[in-house]
Amino acid sequence: MWAAIAITAVGCYALKLAGLSVPDRVLDRPLIRRVADLIPVALLAALVGVQALSTGRDLEVDARLAGVAAGFVALLAKAPFLVVVAVAATSTALLRLWA
Numbered sequence: 001m002w003a004a005i006a007i008t009a010v011g012c013y014a015l016k017l018a019g020l021s022v023p024d025r026v027l028d029r030p031l032i033r034r035v036a037d038l039i040p041v042a043l044l045a046a047l048v049g050v051q052a053l054s055t056g057r058d059l060e061v062d063a064r065l066a067g068v069a070a071g072f073v074a075l076l077a078k079a080p081f082l083v084v085v086a087v088a089a090t091s092t093a094l095l096r097l098w099a
Contacts, residue, residue, distance in 0.1 A: 048068060051064070052064045052065050052067075052068045053065060063091075063092045063093075063095035063096045063099065064092055066091060066092065066095050067088040067089065067091050067092030067095070068088060070087050070088055070091035070092075071084045071085065071087055071088030071091075073087075074087040074088070
């Protein structure tokens with residue numbers, strides 16, 4: 001088990017080092033810069049989707065999705081990030097309590 005953890009740690013470090021070692025001339029290309037800017041957004045959206053809609057291997061629509069929707073409404077209202085998180089968590093908790 002420790003060997004797997006060590007190999008994973010070395011692999012993560014190598015991947016991070018490879019990303020930092022990319023020459024600036026490669027990152028100066030507009031397409032590369034645009035893709036690099038959008039990758040974190042896509043990964044975060046995928047994470048939110050998986051966490052809000054899945055339970056194990058099943059898709060499930062429950063209070064979590066309503067919490068994401070409430071957080072989205074707070075985000076559209078230009079609320080600060082902590083308020084968005086509080087609105088999402090509170091609405092999810094209240095719906096779970098009520099249901």
